[in-house]
Amino acid sequence: MSTSSSTEGDGSDGGGGGGGGGGGGGGEFEGPSSSRTRIRSSNGVWPEPFVEALAFQVAIDASSSIGRLAAAQALLNLFQVCSTWRAVSHSELLWQNLTRRIWNIRHLLHNTWHEEYIYRHRTANNFQLGRYEYTSLPFVPSYRNNNNDGLLCRRLALSNNHLAAGFSDGSVHLFHLPSRIQLATFYPEHRDRFGRFACAISGIILSDAQLVFATLDGDIHLVIINGVNPLRRVHLGDVVNDGALVDFSGCNQWWVGLYAGVPDRAFHVWNSETEELIFVGGSLTDPEAVMGWHMLNELTNFIGRVRVTSHESAVACTNVRVMVFDLRNVGIILGEEDIHRGINIGSFDANRDESMLIMDMRGVARVRRVTTLEEGCRFTVRATQRGILGSINGGYALMCVGGVIRVWEMVHGEYLYSFRERIGECNAIVSNERHVAACSASATIHIWDFGAN
Amino acid sequence: MSSSEERKLILKSSDNEEFVVKESSAVQCLTIKNLVEDRCVSDPIPLANVDSKILALVIEFMEKHAETTLSNSEKKEFDVEFVKKPFDDLLELILAANYLDFRELMDVLCNTCAKQMENWSVEEVREKFNIQNDYTVEEEKAARAENPWAFE
Numbered sequence: 001m002s003t004s005s006s007t008e009g010d011g012s013d014g015g016g017g018g019g020g021g022g023g024g025g026g027g028e029f030e031g032p033s034s035s036r037t038r039i040r041s042s043n044g045v046w047p048e049p050f051v052e053a054l055a056f057q058v059a060i061d062a063s064s065s066i067g068r069l070a071a072a073q074a075l076l077n078l079f080q081v082c083s084t085w086r087a088v089s090h091s092e093l094l095w096q097n098l099t100r101r102i103w104n105i106r107h108l109l110h111n112t113w114h115e116e117y118i119y120r121h122r123t124a125n126n127f128q129l130g131r132y133e134y135t136s137l138p139f140v141p142s143y144r145n146n147n148n149d150g151l152l153c154r155r156l157a158l159s160n161n162h163l164a165a166g167f168s169d170g171s172v173h174l175f176h177l178p179s180r181i182q183l184a185t186f187y188p189e190h191r192d193r194f195g196r197f198a199c200a201i202s203g204i205i206l207s208d209a210q211l212v213f214a215t216l217d218g219d220i221h222l223v224i225i226n227g228v229n230p231l232r233r234v235h236l237g238d239v240v241n242d243g244a245l246v247d248f249s250g251c252n253q254w255w256v257g258l259y260a261g262v263p264d265r266a267f268h269v270w271n272s273e274t275e276e277l278i279f280v281g282g283s284l285t286d287p288e289a290v291m292g293w294h295m296l297n298e299l300t301n302f303i304g305r306v307r308v309t310s311h312e313s314a315v316a317c318t319n320v321r322v323m324v325f326d327l328r329n330v331g332i333i334l335g336e337e338d339i340h341r342g343i344n345i346g347s348f349d350a351n352r353d354e355s356m357l358i359m360d361m362r363g364v365a366r367v368r369r370v371t372t373l374e375e376g377c378r379f380t381v382r383a384t385q386r387g388i389l390g391s392i393n394g395g396y397a398l399m400c401v402g403g404v405i406r407v408w409e410m411v412h413g414e415y416l417y418s419f420r421e422r423i424g425e426c427n428a429i430v431s432n433e434r435h436v437a438a439c440s441a442s443a444t445i446h447i448w449d450f451g452a453n
Numbered sequence: 454m455s456s457s458e459e460r461k462l463i464l465k466s467s468d469n470e471e472f473v474v475k476e477s478s479a480v481q482c483l484t485i486k487n488l489v490e491d492r493c494v495s496d497p498i499p500l501a502n503v504d505s506k507i508l509a510l511v512i513e514f515m516e517k518h519a520e521t522t523l524s525n526s527e528k529k530e531f532d533v534e535f536v537k538k539p540f541d542d543l544l545e546l547i548l549a550a551n552y553l554d555f556r557e558l559m560d561v562l563c564n565t566c567a568k569q570m571e572n573w574s575v576e577e578v579r580e581k582f583n584i585q586n587d588y589t590v591e592e593e594k595a596a597r598a599e600n601p602w603a604f605e
Contacts, residue, residue: 044582044583044584044585046547046582046584047547047548047551049551049559050547050551050559050563053559053560053563054563054566054567056563057563057564057566057567058567058570060567061567061568061571062571065571072600072602072603073603073604075603076600076603076604077575078578079596080575080588080593080596080597081575081578081579081582081584081586082579082584082585082586082587082588083587083588083592084587085584086596118602121602121603122602122605125602125605
């Protein structure tokens with residue numbers, strides 16, 4: 001809805017025609033009758049369930065066609081119609097449904113769903129306008145580095161209140177975002193390792209309740225944040241039979257590992273609640289088998305990536321192929337495609353909302369629906385291809401190019417702005433609806449906070 | 454149960470026209486379903502708030518959506534054609550769907566209305582829905598100023 005006049009509409013006012021109507025269902029239906037008196041509608045009183053359903057749909061339509069930020073204006077224009085329609089704005093159920101649908105938020109962080117919606121809107125608006133607070137985290141690097149290898153940040157992960165950074169020496173550092181305090185440092189359990197970088201971090205799954213991380217040799221460790229029990233290994237990797245675990249992702253229901261080195265064992269899927277391995281299979285990374293083994297001794301470029309969406313599907317890519325598979329019916333491939341221009345793996349990412357970002361080797365980035373592979377928008381990243389890292393949240397795509405982070409909106413692919421801070425060579429980047437975090441070569445962790453005050 | 458044995462209900466519109474429908478179709482309307490389950494079905498069932506023209510359309514919709522042989526995409530195709538009606542008729546159907554508590558029809562109509570309203574001004578919405586603006590000038594200004602976050 002807009003506040004300007006429009007000639008759109010059904011054009012049916014004052015239409016002619018007979019009464020029509022029939023019996024027994026069906027029959028001929030003519031246009032509106034000029035003699036028909038709008039008895040019920042003439043008093044202008046509309047059922048509240050209808051007005052609430054209409055408000056919901058108007059907001060969703062605006063969000064889909066224009067962008068998430070447009071939903072609020074469409075909604076508030078509807079509430080301007082009359083005081084009765086405005087009363088629908090007091091419906092917590094309406095705001096809850098809208099927050100779930102538009103912002104993909106299912107857990108209330110504020111006092112009411114109305115407040116939650118406003119917070120999400122304003123935070124997204126801060127992303128749109130480039131309004132943020134920048135900080136770098138005081139970080140104490142670990143020294144468990146018997147080979148004197150440089151410390152390389154391999155993975156970053158964000159939750160509402162925490163950030164985790166995983167490094168090439170196997171260390172995972174956990175930070176509390178509101179206070180910027182480093183809470184703890186974790187290391188994988190000691191054991192014999194196959195290769196210098198066998199304990200390098202290959203994936204982190206972080207919530208405010210627990211931290212799960214995986215290493216290149218396939219070990220998976222879990223710790224409850226603020227819990228009393230220490231870190232424990234929940235899965236012992238088997239490099240000989242599985243290959244190297246090159247990426248690891250998940251959600252509160254599933255963990256998914258992407259392996260390279262042994263044919264037909266590219267994907268491992270666990271039930272995260274029972275920690276049970278429920279699937280092994282897939283050939284996505286078979287062409288990269290040798291590179292997978294090399295990674296254990298020499299951290300090469302990315303071999304592949306895997307991401308898990310909130311719709312119980314996983315999407316993975318190598319440098320030439322993308323594949324989507326169902327997690328509810330594990331093993332069922334929902335879609336796959338060869339990308340003839342190649343895929344810049346470092347810039348590949350997917351969000352919980354079922355969108356993924358794929359940039360080809362010519363610098364054309366596409367936002368596509370995970371389940372259908374349908375393209376939503378595209379934009380061009382004008383830069384040499386080496387070392388570009390990407391990340392997406394619900395509405396924005398971020399690309400780190402030459403130490404500069406650039407932002408595009410994901411409805412139309414419009415370039416918005418670049419972060420003011422130059423961070424140098426970037427090893428990892430991650431984003432959620434409020435924060436962006438990146439780790440530069442100096443092991444400095446940079447945080448940009450877009451949260452609404 | 455064969456189709457010939459299937460239970461039928463008689464619905465009577467506000468202008469006293471009677472329609473015979475399958476019970477299995479009619480119970481998509483919770484108002485009717487509650488009558489059936491509570492064994493309060495009279496013969497015919499009077500629907501005082503729905504005239505014959507609109508009731509015929511409602512029945513067309515309910516019978517199509519009750520067909521088990523139709524796929525979801527076929528039902529959606531039907532819906533697309535069904536809502537190609539003058540806006541006044543859609544409004545009457547909304548009132549009927551609300552009265553009958555026919556959720557599926559209400560959802561389709563809401564979606565249709567929302568799409569048609571995409572570029573409407575507040576004044577146009579009032580006109581189409583026959584709504585009197587009950588705000589004073591001051592109240593209207595205050596209502597606009599209440600949510601600055603949406604217009605930042």
